[in-house]
Amino acid sequence: MLTAAAEVLAAVDGPGSEEPAWAWKNSPIATLVQRIQQLQNERAQAFRRLDQAHRQYLLGGLHHDFPSYRSVVHEVTQAFTAASREVLAVEAELAGPRAQPVLARHVRSLQELEQTRLATVALLQVMGTPGVSEQDPEKLHQLKIKVIKTMEAISEVLQELRFDAESAE
Secondary structure (H helix, E strand, C coil): CHHHHHHHHHHHCCCCCCCCCCCCCCCCHHHHHHHHHHHHHHHHHHHHHHHHHHHHHHHCHHHCCHHHHHHHHHHHHHHHHHHHHHHHHHHHHHHCCCCCHHHHHHHHHHHHHHHHHHHHHHHHHHHCCCCCCCCCHHHHHHHHHHHHHHHHHHHHHHHHHHHHHHHHC
């Protein structure tokens, strides 16, 4: 369990320095914002997949299927890393060639909030796994609240991004 959680936490640190082939380089700002929204949807789907895998792992009782859980964590980590690379490419495009610092800041905030969310969810999963760490119901509750508040902040930043993007074009 700890190895899988460590892999998720490693994705939080962000992508490597390699440049992805990026099809949206010369797209209108509205298209870039739509792509950010698509990436957010992909991240949400990855979080659901991670949650389902963790629930299945916990339902295994004494016969946990750690290899299956680890496999899903690996796939989800790859999805988060790919989304992060592309989000950072959008941020760089907005901050540089497009000269849209306000939009770039929104994208940066979104990336930072997603990193916080991922780290918190990973910690929540580790702490919520019997036998891996000492169960602290109050700490688990605080982490759940942190995830909810982070998700609310993500929604607000996405709304601000859409609004400010309309003004930018």
